[in-house]
Amino acid sequence: MIKIKLKQLLEEQNKTMYWLSKNTGIRPNTISQWVNNEELIEDKKVKEINVETLDKICKVLNCRVEDILEYVEDEKDHSK
Template identity: 45%
Template sequence: MSIVVNLDVVMVKKKMSSTELANRLGITMSNLSILKNNKAKAIRFSTLNEICKALDCQPGDILEYVEDEEDPRDQAE
């Protein structure tokens, strides 16, 4: 996946626990864990907005584009 979620890094910088953030966002710990562990396939802008408010950060602090590495097996010989 090319989009990496750095939510856990931002949470550490802001000294906020998962429990506190989940409570502020009104989401389950399970859903927060899915976001933190890069397992989410999508995120609602409203959720991203609330995360940014709670952590006093920008969307770019949480989401990062990382170019996929090429698989050597895909290269033509």
């Protein structure tokens, strides 16, 4: 499972979703979906990650991809 750590990154940098939207041109709904991915119902979760979007976020937050995304093994994969 891919964990999106954008919420933590924004908090660490004292930035808001609004600020990120204004500085990247990414729709607020898209940013909100990334930030709130863990709390969303299954059919509302992020299904695709656009490389261009990821690039814009990395540029304005001056971070690396691994600061935003993390691979975490699913519990059900662990039980095999």
